[in-house]
Amino acid sequence: MRILVTGRDGQVSRCLADLADEGREIVCLGRPDLDLTERASIEAAIAAVRPDVVVNPAAYTAVDKAESEREAAFAVNATGAETVASAAATSGIPIVHISTDYVFAGDKDGPYVETDETGPTGVYGASKLDGEKRVLAVNPKAVVLRTAWVYGPHGNNFLKTMLRVAKDRDVLRVVADQHGTPTYAPDIAAGILAVCEHVLAQPEGDWPGIYHMVAEGETTWAGFAEAIFERSRSRGGPTASVEAITTADYPTPARRPANSRLDTQKFQSTFRHGLPSWRSGIDRCLAAL
Numbered sequence: 222m223r224i225l226v227t228g229r230d231g232q233v234s235r236c237l238a239d240l241a242d243e244g245r246e247i248v249c250l251g252r253p254d255l256d257l258t259e260r261a262s263i264e265a266a267i268a269a270v271r272p273d274v275v276v277n278p279a280a281y282t283a284v285d286k287a288e289s290e291r292e293a294a295f296a297v298n299a300t301g302a303e304t305v306a307s308a309a310a311t312s313g314i315p316i317v318h319i320s321t322d323y324v325f326a327g328d329k330d331g332p333y334v335e336t337d338e339t340g341p342t343g344v345y346g347a348s349k350l351d352g353e354k355r356v357l358a359v360n361p362k363a364v365v366l367r368t369a370w371v372y373g374p375h376g377n378n379f380l381k382t383m384l385r386v387a388k389d390r391d392v393l394r395v396v397a398d399q400h401g402t403p404t405y406a407p408d409i410a411a412g413i414l415a416v417c418e419h420v421l422a423q424p425e426g427d428w429p430g431i432y433h434m435v436a437e438g439e440t441t442w443a444g445f446a447e448a449i450f451e452r453s454r455s456r457g458g459p460t461a462s463v464e465a466i467t468t469a470d471y472p473t474p475a476r477r478p479a480n481s482r483l484d485t486q487k488f489q490s491t492f493r494h495g496l497p498s499w500r501s502g503i504d505r506c507l508a509a510l
């Protein structure tokens with residue numbers, strides 16, 4: 222199996238690269254070689270690599286900055302995603318596209334299922350939602366995987382921010398009224414691989430569509446921070462105590478959903494694969510750092 226992955230230094234791209242082995246070639250290409258805003262660079266990459274499947278985790282992911290850079294966010298997350306999907310479709314190649322829990326408004330009581338109404342609260346979520354629709358419209362062999370709260374050893378994420386800030390401070394104020402599921406990037410990469418294998422094993426199967434793929438369980442950002450510090454402390458790493466605050470106490474340019482828990486039943490039953498608990502990723506991440 223040969224997989225073309227967009228982006229080279231992203232959290233998920235790097236973890237996919239780590240899964241390459243004999244019989245599984247994983248080619249990660251980023252800017253300037255592959256630029257989501259340059260159709261020619263995508264076509265050239267597909268022609269050169271001749272992949273069995275294309276995976277698209279590259280994205281504009283700066284949630285707050287997107288509020289003032291709407292065009293840049295849509296150029297990558299909406300138009301760029303469409304371009305990757307349509308270039309793949311031209312060669313009859315399936316695409317696995319990565320999306321986000323931030324497509325939801327967050328006012329549902331329970332976990333969101335794939336058929337629930339969307340309603341992004343910010344520009345980033347809106348651009349990702351537009352990307353999902355475009356990908357599904359232009360490539361009949363498209364899988365859209367919505368994941369959430371990604372953390373891992375590579376790149377920037379909430380876990381690394383917490384460890385960094387804890388070096389200088391004893392108490393961190395963290396919002397406790399946004400509910401979701403931290404998901405470890407290497408587990409996301411393994412999940413993507415399971416999807417690729419299924420798609421190639423059953424080319425005519427009934428798999429195209431949207432799926433929710435997050436770790437087991439749920440927490441809040443404050444709960445995640447507490448768990449990070451508990452595990453870090455026990456390993457002799459940086460630690461701090463967490464003061465639970467509300468979203469109103471922590472003003473940001475972009476509004477985040479209060480609830481972005483995702484139901485993963487459809488993903489698990491279709492692809493016969495489940496992700497480990499969000500907690501179990503923390504120790505693995507600290508060990509890898």
Ligand SMILES: NC(=O)C1=CN([C@@H]2O[C@H](COP(=O)(O)OP(=O)(O)OC[C@H]3O[C@@H](n4cnc5c(N)ncnc54)[C@H](OP(=O)(O)O)[C@@H]3O)[C@@H](O)[C@H]2O)C=CC1
Binds near residue numbers: 258319376
């Ligand atoms: N991070 C998170 O918490 C979550 C992420 N997601 C989604 O998961 C996917 C992976 O996220 P993650 O790995 O964290 O993202 P990162 O922010 O770690 O990486 C994004 C990558 O996209 C690349 N990129 C940006 N613009 C372009 C472009 N025009 N052409 C080519 N590459 C580009 C970046 O390159 P460069 O390094 O050069 O900037 C970077 O390598 C994304 O689609 C994201 O929307 C979903 C839920 C949560």
Ligand SMILES: Cc1cn([C@H]2C[C@H](O)[C@@H](COP(=O)(O)OP(=O)(O)O[C@H]3O[C@@H](C)C(=O)[C@@H](O)[C@H]3O)O2)c(=O)[nH]c1=O
Binds near residue numbers: 321370379382471
């Ligand atoms: C750093 C920090 C953040 N927060 C809050 C702000 C926010 O509500 C929440 C998370 O902050 P961050 O900016 O790290 O996370 P954010 O950029 O919102 O993360 C999102 O990224 C995109 C790409 C996604 O797709 C989402 O799934 C999600 O992971 O924690 C605190 O309360 N205290 C703090 O010290």
Ligand SMILES: [Mg+2]
Binds near residue numbers: 284
């Ligand atoms: Mg952020």
